[in-house]
Structures are given as C-alpha cells and as structure tokens.
Amino acid sequence: MPVRIITDSGFDIPDQSDPRLTALPLGITFGETTYADGVDLSNDRFYELLIESDELPKTSQATPYAYQQVFDQVRAAGEEAVVITLSSALSGTYQSALTAAADYPEVHVVDGKNATIGQGILVLYALRLADEGLGAAEIAQKVEAAVGRVCLLALLDTLEFLKRGGRIPKSVGTIGELLSIKPVVGVRDGEVVMLGKARGSKNGRNQLHQQVEKFGIDFTMPVLLGYTGLSQKLLKKYLEDNRAIWEDVVAEEDLPITSVGATIGTHVGPNAIALAFFAKN
Structure with missing residues (x-):
C-alpha cells in the first residue's frame, strides 16, 4: 500500500x-x-x-x-x-x-x-x-x-528576539546585546534550551563546533544545515571555519542547505545558523 x-x-x-x-x-x-x-x-x-x-x-x-x-x-x-x-x-x-x-x-x-x-x-x-x-x-x-537521536543546534546572532518573545528577561537581553553575546541553543525533550553563550561571532562559531563534536554526526543518516534571514553568509563562514567535519565525508557543495521558516525564525530572528543531524550511537 x-x-x-x-x-x-x-x-x-x-x-x-x-x-x-x-x-x-x-x-x-x-x-x-x-x-x-x-x-x-x-x-x-x-x-x-x-x-x-x-x-x-x-x-x-x-x-x-x-x-x-x-x-x-x-x-x-x-x-x-x-x-x-x-x-x-x-x-x-x-x-x-x-x-x-x-x-x-x-x-x-x-x-x-x-x-x-x-x-x-x-x-x-x-x-x-x-x-x-x-x-x-x-x-x-x-x-x-x-x-531521541536528533540533534538540532543553532548559533543566534542576537538575543533581541528571545527578549521580545519573553523567553529571557529583558535585563539579560539588554546586557547580552551590549556585550555582543552570541547564544548557542538546542532542542532538548522537545523544547528550546540555552546550551552556552559566547562573546562575538568567532567564539560563537567555535562553541557551536564544540557542541557538534560532542555529539558526533552520523553521516549515514540525513543531515541538514539552515540559516535564518535573507543571507547564507554566516553559515558559509561557519562551514569554512570547520571544514574538517565534512571534507572527508561530503563535498561542501553537496551539503543540503535550507532557509529556516517562520516557526523558529520568529523566536531567534535573522542571521542565525543551525545544524540538524542524528547523533552517532
């Protein structure tokens, strides 16, 4: 059937x-x-x-x-x-x-x-x-x-939209903006959780990379990369900085990249980058 x-x-x-x-x-x-x-x-x-x-x-x-x-x-x-x-x-x-x-x-x-x-x-x-x-x-x-094996990890460009949505206190969001804090978030038990914070984009990309390495990617299963907003620029920068994850497994031009839609985009805002993969057993 x-x-x-x-x-x-x-x-x-x-x-x-x-x-x-x-x-x-x-x-x-x-x-x-x-x-x-x-x-x-x-x-x-x-x-x-x-x-x-x-x-x-x-x-x-x-x-x-x-x-x-x-x-x-x-x-x-x-x-x-x-x-x-x-x-x-x-x-x-x-x-x-x-x-x-x-x-x-x-x-x-x-x-x-x-x-x-x-x-x-x-x-x-x-x-x-x-x-x-x-x-x-x-x-x-x-x-x-x-x-339970699915890992969704994302690096946000700003705390502004989490603050506006009431998901973090306004004071935390304001201080975070002043210090250029880039949060790394994930999904745990079906809910969005904060996994870490870094000062500046480069440190944020490094922290995202550490989270990816912590779980390990099962490349025999589907993998997706995503970005919010109107440009893939920040995602491309992440891939360039962390080429070692992919280069022995798949060509960068063959990595599946997609735009993240309104459901999550509402809460994280533009210029976030995300990875979804099945963790290695």
Whole structure:
C-alpha cells in the first residue's frame, strides 16, 4: 500500500516537491493579517516583515479539521500515512493530528519533538524508509525510535528576539546585546534550551563546533544545515571555519542547505545558523 508522509510547515527541507509529501501550513499573524506559512508567505517575505515589525508575529497550529481533510484524501487514494509533527512542547499541532487520526487506523502519528530542520531530517528519514518499501506502521515505529537521536543546534546572532518573545528577561537581553553575546541553543525533550553563550561571532562559531563534536554526526543518516534571514553568509563562514567535519565525508557543495521558516525564525530572528543531524550511537 502506498505511504504518504504528512508534516506541517514547522519543518524545513530544501526540496519539498516529493509527491508523497504533504505539509499543512501553520498560521502566521502580523497585526491584523494572517498568512498561511509557505503558501502565501515565503521565508524571505517573512523575514522582511519580522525586521519591519515592532511586535513579534503570532503563530497558530494546524487544526484537527485540516488534518481530517488530508486523511480523507489518504483514504480515498487507498494509501496509508505517517504524520510527523512539530514538537508537542512547542505547538498543539501534534494533539490536533492525534485527535484527527482517531477514526483513521491507516494513519500513524509521531511527535517529532523537534522543529525546523530537526523535524526536517525526520521527514527525510521517513521518505527514505518509504523508498525501502516499508509500511506506515513500521516507518512510524522506526522514526519514533530515532527521535531521541536528533540533534538540532543553532548559533543566534542576537538575543533581541528571545527578549521580545519573553523567553529571557529583558535585563539579560539588554546586557547580552551590549556585550555582543552570541547564544548557542538546542532542542532538548522537545523544547528550546540555552546550551552556552559566547562573546562575538568567532567564539560563537567555535562553541557551536564544540557542541557538534560532542555529539558526533552520523553521516549515514540525513543531515541538514539552515540559516535564518535573507543571507547564507554566516553559515558559509561557519562551514569554512570547520571544514574538517565534512571534507572527508561530503563535498561542501553537496551539503543540503535550507532557509529556516517562520516557526523558529520568529523566536531567534535573522542571521542565525543551525545544524540538524542524528547523533552517532
């Protein structure tokens, strides 16, 4: 039976054209205007609006009804499906998918416990398993077993957006800006956590590199690199400084790079760089 992989726009992968892949858009609201993420709001336009706006946008989850509509299509096509959602600790989207799937035994729901490219590599892994001919139940089981191995690490250019979103005290954010503090963050148990702080961009890139080395990258599994904002410049600088991680395994031009969308971009702001990979066992 054909398998469809369903996710939400909280994920980010470079090529979303696979016909077996369906992504439900999350809502992004600036002021009085609500956009469907990835449908009528591109990542570039999102960052333009984010920089121009005095207030952070609000994000809204995919609804059970939206999932039901997709599940009806799955059933009508004689397919089965695996749903991989944005972390349940960050959004109610997982609960929406679970609620909708109650009447669809052919649909299997997995809490990705991650976001953006961390969620993205789980989707790529699921598509790989589908290529191998596995059924939806087995794909869901293997993806769920791999969730704990996913490492999402990011170097932020500024504390401003964490401060504006209330995720750190204003006083900490202000002092951090004055001292040019570059925070390194990650996802742990489905939530964004601070892993370290460095003064200046070079020290920040070094600290990010140390975190990557701490876990080790399993290059037999999907890997993604991401950036926020309108330029890959800082990510390219990181790759140049830390070429030893990749050069014996993959050519730099073959590394998959993608723009990080609104779900995480809202909270970290532009000019952040991120890596997602499966840690070595």
